[in-house]
Amino acid sequence: xxxxxxxxxxxxxxxxxxxxxxxxxxxxxxxxxxxxLYKQKSLLQAAKxxxxxxxxFQTFMDNYTAGxxxxxxxDGLKFMTQTPYDDEFPFFALTLSSHxxxxxxxxxxxxxxxxxxxSPEYKLDIDVFLGLLDDELYPDDFPILLSPDLxxxxxxxxxxxxxxxxSEVAKMRGMILEVDNDxxxxxxxxxxxxxxxxxxxxxxxxxxxxxxxxxxxxxxLASTLEKTFETLRKRGRGKFEPTEYSGMLKEAVQALSxxxxxxxxxxxxxxxxxxxxxxxxRMNMSQIANNSYRAAEEARRDSxxxxxxxxxxxxxxxxxxxxxxxxxxxx
Numbered sequence: 001x002x003x004x005x006x007x008x009x010x011x012x013x014x015x016x017x018x019x020x021x022x023x024x025x026x027x028x029x030x031x032x033x034x035x036x037l038y039k040q041k042s043l044l045q046a047a048k049x050x051x052x053x054x055x056x057f058q059t060f061m062d063n064y065t066a067g068x069x070x071x072x073x074x075d076g077l078k079f080m081t082q083t084p085y086d087d088e089f090p091f092f093a094l095t096l097s098s099h100x101x102x103x104x105x106x107x108x109x110x111x112x113x114x115x116x117x118x119s120p121e122y123k124l125d126i127d128v129f130l131g132l133l134d135d136e137l138y139p140d141d142f143p144i145l146l147s148p149d150l151x152x153x154x155x156x157x158x159x160x161x162x163x164x165x166x167s168e169v170a171k172m173r174g175m176i177l178e179v180d181n182d183x184x185x186x187x188x189x190x191x192x193x194x195x196x197x198x199x200x201x202x203x204x205x206x207x208x209x210x211x212x213x214x215x216x217x218x219x220x221l222a223s224t225l226e227k228t229f230e231t232l233r234k235r236g237r238g239k240f241e242p243t244e245y246s247g248m249l250k251e252a253v254q255a256l257s258x259x260x261x262x263x264x265x266x267x268x269x270x271x272x273x274x275x276x277x278x279x280x281x282r283m284n285m286s287q288i289a290n291n292s293y294r295a296a297e298e299a300r301r302d303s304x305x306x307x308x309x310x311x312x313x314x315x316x317x318x319x320x321x322x323x324x325x326x327x328x329x330x331x
Contacts, residue, residue: 003029004046007113023109024150027052028126030116034085037061037115052111054078057095066217068224072231075100076108079154079228081221087210089164090124091117092157096150110150124160132156139248146236146243154225155252161218162256168211169266175204176270179277194285201278208270215260215267222257226250 006027031037044061047053056069057080068081082093093115098108116124136156142148182197233245 003027004043007043007046007050007052024112025109026112026114026150026153028114028116028129030126032118034091034117037117047113050111051076051099052097052113053095054080054097056080057082057093061093066213068217068221070224070228070231072235077228077231077235079151079224081154081157081224083161083217084210084213085117087213088207089161089168089210089214091115092124094154094157096154098149107147112150112153114153123164129156132160137248139246141246141248143236143243146232146245149232151225151228151232151249154221154228155249158218158221158225158253158256161214161221162259165211165214165218165263165267166259168207169263172204172207172211172270173266175200175207176273176277179204183277183280189284189288191285191288194281194288198278198281198285201274201281204274205278208267208274211267212271215264219257219260222253222260225253229253 006025029037029040029043044053044058048055048058054071056071057078059065060067060069060080060082064085066082066084068079070077070079076098078095078097080093080095083089083091085091094112096110096112098110100108114129116126116129133153133156136152136159138148138152179197179200182193187193229245229250233243236243
């Protein structure tokens with residue numbers, strides 16, 4: 001209720017002191033249960049009515065769509081991004097909007113709504129997000145014709161996502177090497193221990209899938225940010241004077257994109273390595289199972305043979321004794 005009221009309240013500019021400056025309003029909402037996020041109809045409707053979110057962002061949320069987009073309108077610009085919601089990484093959805101009004105077209109207001117999901121191990125909650133902003137240096141190289149904006153929020157989240165991917169890739173690399181070492185150990189080839197390795201490989205496969213999905217998402221986010229920077233540059237361009245967007249933010253995204261490119265190889269090649277390990281474990285488990293079946297079958301046959309011998313012995317031994325007695329009456 002308070003969040004919806006905050007969105008509905010439009011700040012009034014002080015024409016004597018702040019007529020030519022931007023106003024920034026940021027709303028951060030976090031839910032312990034993702035289902036609650038999609039039940040906030042009143043908040044989303046208030047945000048849509050006030051121009052904080054677009055129909056595209058609403059569609060993103062309604063359909064659990066992962067991705068990024070930027071849309072330019074006659075009265076402003078809207079940027080949006082939403083992570084996958086069903087993997088092992090923290091969820092976030094961000095939308096940024098510029099609001100142009102009469103008398104301050106060149107210095108628009110900016111609004112932002114950041115939705116956070118549940119945060120396992122407190123990896124991304126409100127406090128962590130505030131820490132991310134503290135670590136970012138707000139650019140001071142905006143040209144005169146360009147008004148400051150809130151794109152630093154998206155850059156901070158991208159940096160967080162890239163660092164998470166890099167950390168999890170290192171974790172995955174170590175897990176794959178551990179399985180390799182285990183498969184070289186001859187004492188591992190027992191059904192119980194192979195089942196344990198199989199469980200670890202299942203977790204590895206899920207981690208690799210999540211990393212691949214997040215990597216693709218973040219690459220798209222970088223591309224959308226670069227497109228947004230260019231759109232903002234064109235909107236602020238003067239009639240005769242070319243304008244450049246903040247070099248600090250552009251360089252930050254380019255550096256993060258370079259890191260993503262270096263991580264791409266490990267994320268990609270991990271899949272066939274894990275698949276090869278799974279195949280090896282399955283083959284050995286199948287061989288052990290077949291050997292156990294053959295051993296059990298041979299034991300069953302041996303047991304049946306012994307029972308047959310026992311029955312034959314019981315049937316014929318008395319007859320043998322009688323025959324001997326008849327053949328030796330004189331003794």
